[in-house]
Amino acid sequence: MSPDERHEKELKPWVKPLLEFGPILLFFVAYGRLKAQEFTILGEVYSGFIVATGLFIPLLMITTFILWRLTGHLSKMQIMTLVLVVVFGGLTIWLNDASFFKMKPTILYIFFASALGVGLLRGESYMQTMMDSALPLTDEGWLILTKRLALFFVALAVTNEFVWRTMSEDAWVKFKTFGLMGAMFAFFLAQSSLLARHSTEDKDES
Incomplete structure (x- = not known):
């Protein structure tokens, strides 16, 4: 270490x-x-x-x-x-002009969705490279999780654009502060079955 x-x-x-x-x-x-x-x-x-x-x-x-x-x-x-x-x-x-700051989450999520997408096109999971020690998953599990996260980032980007362009400034600030964090937490919570199904912990222990 x-x-x-x-x-x-x-x-x-x-x-x-x-x-x-x-x-x-x-x-x-x-x-x-x-x-x-x-x-x-x-x-x-x-x-x-x-x-x-x-x-x-x-x-x-x-x-x-x-x-x-x-x-x-x-x-x-x-x-x-x-x-x-x-x-x-x-x-x-x-x-x-407040619109530039409100666009920031959109650019961030599109960037990461694109980066993950490039890796998937090459048959690789860039998430696995960055987080292998944090989540003990099989290669198949990493690819599935990466696909889901790439799509999730696209959904967050689209949602952010919708909120800041169609709703009030107050609504966007609340969405930015609590909505995005809550959505990220909910996403990983929803992957619990995937993490359990493709976990390598039992194999490592044996």
Whole structure:
């Protein structure tokens, strides 16, 4: 076991979820407090949503850096999320247009669906490469799970587009904060039968 793995294992179980989901929850709180206000900065009028976005970007950068220092590495999803938040959040503030930040989840999910799809076309599961130690599955199980997750990411991208384009800003913020996290949790919970059917744990123990 490497020093980084030992270091990550020593983390208290609440630290990683706090660093990953804390910024999202704080964005929700900040938006709730600022949404009815307008702020004039350097002669430009910004809505509460734009200001909350401006607070979210450095907060996510700080928590991601702390997570990297504690664990010694970042997942591809964490890196891609940070990059898209900085790029689309920056465009939101620069152009004073909330739509860029609202599109960020769509781009993120389409990117990962496409990456998983490319692997599947090659007969490979990129999830297996990234998470093999986390989920003891057969090769067939990994391919099935990867197909389902790719389709799930496409569904999340389509749903995000529908919500932010057709519903209120309040509805999108609630969807972003709780809907996406809840959907991800529900997806993996729904895979319990697949994980049990294709598990390699019994084989490893024997």
